[in-house]
Amino acid sequence: MKLNTSLVTLLTGLVLGAGVLVTSAVWPSGTSAAVTSPGGAYGTTSPASPVPAATTAAPTPAASPSPTVAPATAASTSPATATATATAPATAPAATSSTRQADVPSMADYVSQVKGGGAAVAISVHGDKAVAYICNGHAVAAWLKGSAVGGTLNLTGKNGAHLSLNYRKSFAAGSFAADGTKYRFSAPLVHRVSSVLRPPGLYEATGVVHGVMIKAGWIVLPNGSQIGSVEYETGFSVLPTAQAPVLNLATGTAQYDGITLVASPISGVTGSGF
Amino acid sequence: MTAQPEASSPAPVPVSSGIGKLLIVPSLIGGLVAVALGIYGRLHSPTGVVVNIAGFTSAGYVKSWLATIATVFAVVQVISALVMYGKIPRVTAPSWIGMLHQWSGRIAFLVAVPVAVNCLYALGFQTYSTRVLIHSLLGCAFFGAFTVKMLILPKRGLPGWALPVAGAVVFTLLVGLWFTSAFWFFSTFGIHR
Numbered sequence: 001m002k003l004n005t006s007l008v009t010l011l012t013g014l015v016l017g018a019g020v021l022v023t024s025a026v027w028p029s030g031t032s033a034a035v036t037s038p039g040g041a042y043g044t045t046s047p048a049s050p051v052p053a054a055t056t057a058a059p060t061p062a063a064s065p066s067p068t069v070a071p072a073t074a075a076s077t078s079p080a081t082a083t084a085t086a087t088a089p090a091t092a093p094a095a096t097s098s099t100r101q102a103d104v105p106s107m108a109d110y111v112s113q114v115k116g117g118g119a120a121v122a123i124s125v126h127g128d129k130a131v132a133y134i135c136n137g138h139a140v141a142a143w144l145k146g147s148a149v150g151g152t153l154n155l156t157g158k159n160g161a162h163l164s165l166n167y168r169k170s171f172a173a174g175s176f177a178a179d180g181t182k183y184r185f186s187a188p189l190v191h192r193v194s195s196v197l198r199p200p201g202l203y204e205a206t207g208v209v210h211g212v213m214i215k216a217g218w219i220v221l222p223n224g225s226q227i228g229s230v231e232y233e234t235g236f237s238v239l240p241t242a243q244a245p246v247l248n249l250a251t252g253t254a255q256y257d258g259i260t261l262v263a264s265p266i267s268g269v270t271g272s273g274f
Numbered sequence: 275m276t277a278q279p280e281a282s283s284p285a286p287v288p289v290s291s292g293i294g295k296l297l298i299v300p301s302l303i304g305g306l307v308a309v310a311l312g313i314y315g316r317l318h319s320p321t322g323v324v325v326n327i328a329g330f331t332s333a334g335y336v337k338s339w340l341a342t343i344a345t346v347f348a349v350v351q352v353i354s355a356l357v358m359y360g361k362i363p364r365v366t367a368p369s370w371i372g373m374l375h376q377w378s379g380r381i382a383f384l385v386a387v388p389v390a391v392n393c394l395y396a397l398g399f400q401t402y403s404t405r406v407l408i409h410s411l412l413g414c415a416f417f418g419a420f421t422v423k424m425l426i427l428p429k430r431g432l433p434g435w436a437l438p439v440a441g442a443v444v445f446t447l448l449v450g451l452w453f454t455s456a457f458w459f460f461s462t463f464g465i466h467r
Contacts, residue, residue: 006424009380013387020391102403112332166463170397171334173463186332191320
């Protein structure tokens with residue numbers, strides 16, 4: 001009699017495990033539906049928050065993320081701030097101290113959806129530099145840069161947009177703040193599965209549409225869905241941000257208003273875009 | 275939080291046939307479970323793809339909270355076992371203590387299963403740091419040890435120490451797992467969802 005109950009417990013665990021395994025296995029092929037945070041792939045939900053202003057300002061020469069970083073922005077957390085070396089000496093603030101070094105990757109890519117906003121974020125760390133992009137497919141798009149010190153990022157973008165992040169091998173978590181609103185996210189490391197398609201990660205493209213410089217950014221999520229935004233850099237103070245055209249993951253291109261955008265990856269692992 | 279990698283095969287191998295048989299076969303099966311999990315975790319290339327649950331920022335937090343829940347129920351396990359064995363002074367075992375012990379154990383186990391599947395499927399058996407290595411070893415050993423515990427549980431004629439030792443090993447492994455995962459996770463990335 002008791003044999004049954006304990007065996008039943010084991011078998012129940014086995015069945016449950018198999019169920020979770022199957023769910024995980026079929027997960028990537030589906031769209032990022034129901035169970036993920038609200039607002040799966042494209043901008044069907046609106047975050048209803050004043051973030052967009054984060055991107056709307058100071059026209060820049062549409063450059064890809066360049067090393068002209070303001071290192072002083074890291075000063076708020078780490079005592080060993082701006083002296084970030086490529087090996088990132090372990091000087092992180094809080095948290096545990098042991099095994100830190102082995103856990104902090106020198107090159108890594110993370111992508112994730114942002115909790116409750118229908119937005120996604122991509123973070124790429126390459127040595128002591130880092131780039132992040134956050135967008136929601138229509139109104140929100142922000143590029144941020146900064147330095148990586150001991151597993152901690154403090155990145156800044158236009159209009160005071162700020163992203164802080166703790167990252168380790170296999171995982172990163174942090175928050176993005178703009179216009180007084182803070183969004184939390186956590187992201188698993190992107191694994192590069194061999195495929196003919198472009199892998200999950202961050203992509204950007206620039207082009208000229210009707211004489212206006214545009215800059216598009218896409219975040220391709222691990223499940224294959226993508227979120228992208230286009231910024232117009234007109235020189236006016238109010239810059240519209242629009243949904244990016246679908247990025248063809250086989251060719252790495254997108255059609256937008258009559259021109260072909262060729263997307264290039266920004267990856268800390270491969271170093272492209274840095 | 276001591277590392278007890280192959281704790282799943284602590285069979286004492288007594289010469290007298292009866293007791294030995296009672297423990298050896300379950301221990302071997304448990305050992306096989308642990309090794310099989312380790313081999314799967316090592317050979318299967320981690321996908322990084324994980325199922326997330328609404329309301330959490332990502333699966334890492336889901337896992338950390340589930341692991342914490344499992345550990346809380348495991349503490350209930352130890353306390354209820356101590357009560358059952360009369361090891362807590364001036365506390366007589368109430369009639370429902372057996373039920374509490376059984377169900378807290380079942381819940382702890384069933385809550386731990388999705389965490390383990392997620393770990394093995396998305397991350398795999400890793401060795402890149404001491405924490406991760408210990409966690410990987412403990413994780414495999416835990417499910418082996420739990421299998422042993424479940425298999426010997428219904429047997430008659432076990433030596434008196436068998437179930438307490440098995441339970442203690444399972445508990446120790448789980449607490450070690452929690453410290454090397456959820457505790458580390460919360461202290462590194464912050465406590466929230």
